[in-house]
Amino acid sequence: MRKFNKDLIFGLYDDETDLMAAVKSAKKDHLEIYDVYSPFPVHGLDPILGLSESRLHIAGFIYGALGALTAFLGMTWIFTMDWPIIFGGKPYWSVPAFIPITFELTVLFAAIGMTVTFYVINGQGPGVTNPVLHDRITDDKFCLAFDTHHVEVNDAEAFFEKTGASLVDRKNI
Amino acid sequence: MSATVSPLREPLIEGNKSYHDISVDLARSTEKAPSKTWWVAFLISVSVLLFGVFCILWTIWVGIGTWDLNRTIGWGWDITNFVWWIGIGHAGTLISAILLLFRQKWRTGVNRAAEAMTIFAVMCAGLFPLIHMGRIWMAFFIFPYPNTRGSLWPNFNSPLLWDVFAISTYFTVSVLFWYTGLVPDFATVRDRARGLRKKFYNFLSFGWTGSAKHWQRWESLSLVLAGLATPLVLSVHTIVSFDFATSVIPGWHTTIFPPYFVAGAVFSGFAMVQTLMLITRKVLHLEEYITIGHIESMNKVILVTGTIVGVAYLTELFIAWYSGYIYEQFAFFNRALGPYYWAYFGMMFCNVVSPQFFWVEKFRKSLWWTFFLSIVVNIGMWFERFVIIATTLARDYLPSSWSFYVPTWVEVGIFLGTLGLFFTCYLLFTRVAPVVAIAEVKHILKAAGDQFVKKNTEHHEHVLTEFQEAEASGTVYASAHDHDDHHESH
Incomplete structure (x- = not known):
């Protein structure tokens, strides 16, 4: 208690x-x-x-932006610098193909970040x-x-x- | 507050409930011992689940060859089931997120169970790509992480990898959204419980107190999660449809797939919600919280999405003919009149014809019709995926490699096993968590409880008659002004 x-x-x-x-x-x-x-x-x-x-939604925006950057810059680095591979004759930096994963990670980061923040600032959590x-x-x-x-x-x-x-x-x- | 009640809306909570009645009624399913029916259903579900586990182990032990997939039919029942389950998983988020943004109050009666259903359906769906890999112990290869192979990364340009991200994100966000909604209700159950039960629910409730600031944050979180989940739910089935649409297989390579799949997903999801909610409300005596009005609203969604799916089927046929591309034309000719014609017409009947009954109010409001048609729709949507996948692959470019695909007992067993998993999880859920969101129902009580709606209807009718009388006697303007003041004071 x-x-x-x-x-x-x-x-x-x-x-x-x-x-x-x-x-x-x-x-x-x-x-x-x-x-x-x-x-x-x-x-x-x-x-x-x-x-x-509540400023929780501002935190959510920041987490989401972080997710978008992680995904987009991560894929950019991997496919242009770390290990460039040609898939189906497309350019290394194929931006349209990066969009779905960028979107998913934006949502994922925002949702997890906001939920964890919510419980931490409320002083709540398992146990x-x-x-x-x-x-x-x-x-x-x-x-x-x-x-x-x-x-x-x-x-x-x-x-x-x-x-x-x-x-x-x-x-x- | 009562001024916000529309007299035109049917009440969403019947039986003249007080806040305390709502707590008692909705916490009851977690408090009393399980009924005999529950045990019978649970034992059947667990047995079927165990058979499914056996079939999965058999597949892993013997190899994917036990599925009788062959050179042309690389995807059979497994991916059919995957798409079917993912589709079913769409209704929960649609109800909880999109209807929250649209301020549809009737969502509160069904959102909790529908979200639970989403989570269990996505679990069932996720199994199929995993076991389809053959070497399931290599499943972690699909995730990007620094590895000793180079580091060699997965192909971020592939829709199959987008699927991995879409489905894991969808599952995670659904769980967070659902659990955050559950926390205040677990606190309600905790404060009614004693002893070990209290400890258990205290753990689940995360130490919720109901403080005003926490409620404010809770609402903010729910709203933003709903805002995030809305495009997410649309993206998930879009990406699933990309698995097909970005391929070069005739019948799959079409731009109509994303909206068509999303509409189909909502359609099948709502059908599954109906099937489950009709049983749940009967068995747990929730008729006053999940009313005929709720069921009718969902039937309207089924009618709309079913009709969208019908339009998509016809558009597909037209475009195949209009494209002038013989392989595309053959794919559709083969679907309708080839060896799997029964699946195609089953799909057409179940998905396009059967929901049209819901144009009639009598059918929309009939429990038996709704139950029957919801099962018909579920079967139809399974056929849809089977038609798209198996019948298309059975007749590809080379007639020499044409074949007729029949599933083996292992594939059927795994499908049954996922049904077992789904119902086992759902039955456990009804024991542990309140099936209807307690706090959310209390929140709408003063706007949608029958005693409040009734009071307002009477008031509305009273005002209306007075107005008509005043209009007849020619004093309408002064009188109408009076009523405005009168209304304010309520």
Whole structure:
């Protein structure tokens, strides 16, 4: 189990609309949200939470470009410098014939690179155990958590009461 | 949110489900003990698989000669099966990637199982080129790596090598896409489980928590992977068709092959998805998640792609005649009226005629018709590959080397073995993973659940009648404006 050394207080909501209202309200009250958890991606939540757009696709582009260069320059080097062979009377550097493999390696590098990056920056992977605040978060509950170092427990409890959380609990992670 | 529900769309999730109901229903197949039916199906699949393994070992031990391939027929059932399986493997990515880009919500009911099917089908397909090499232990020669032979490299100008790259990339990307979708669902199953099961699913779930930032990245990753997989899936069968199209064999050397093969692949893939999903939804009681609407949508895809394939067959015939090239003309004459005429007409009937039934709504929505026709289409698409490969090779340029090709028991055994492998993997998949994507179904619940669609339909009809009344009384503009405000407040 990974340790974060945080003392969290969290509330569970029954619907994503309640969660979004709660997040808005927390922002208005200047309560610092530790994290929000949901069983599925809630659209419209990111701007309210103030999450910046993911840059994963930029990484994907870079990996893809790397794949394209690897394939194209690799084949060019092999067939013009390392071991030139004439196939069917075609030139050594037969660019059209290199396109399919260049395309495939672009996709392959981008896909593997992005997926590995995704798990690494999320702190996830085979054998990783991250703390789970409540078992219903991956089922049907929407969770908003505060770090008790930043938000007073009393304030948080009053906040959850006000925003209609169906369950409030504390957990050390 | 409810304002985004179109009242014209049929609900995609029936039975007035809550989020919790969805978790319970869809995780159930991994939680309860396997049924008797499952065990019977599993034992049959494994036995057939073992027979296939025996036939593969026999081929490797005795040599490729056990297949009765000869001087002209270099490719027989093996490559026929290879192309057939690769084609079946196309529907999964089409459903998960292309339909994601097109924002088709019905994909969520079937994408998980279809993607799994893709992966298993590509595994079956990949076996055939490997064993066809004869010396399977030399298979690593096809990969470019610095070696002690020079270094001597593979021929990057050859479509056969493009195939190696296309299929290994396709398999890898499909697995990544599928597994990334599965991770949140494994977390759902993990949080419902206890003891050893919890440990097992914790390992599979990669420590997923459902944090907002992770979901944001997850959606970004899914979208880009879909964007990458879309041209990829089109490239794979294009490159498979290059194996034929770049050769100098009459009947193969045609430019129509890439689009024709891709349409055929989607066609056969959807047919296989139908066959499997109809059984799966019945056995696992998923009728409320894989509705008649889902089945009808897939039947429409089958109708379109089947018709494209039909147009391609006729175009091929016309071009053969119009080219004025006698060898090309003979190839097609021989396909239709030669010794394998039954395969050609079987193909024409199964692929071109049979999907036309789906013009009729009654047939599109009938489970039995869909099941029956999906099997007919699968058979037809197998015949297509057999017609293109074996019948073309059986009558080549030299009449002295003409022959009649019949497969041996070993070839038939290997084909059956891949069917066994496919169903064994699929049956295990239904035990380990949720067959329908839990998180994705929850995500569309408020837009496609029947309780929400119904509410909106009522609202829509209410507004419509009021509008008509207002129109009759001549106060239409003011009234319409009111309704806009009214709608906003919902």
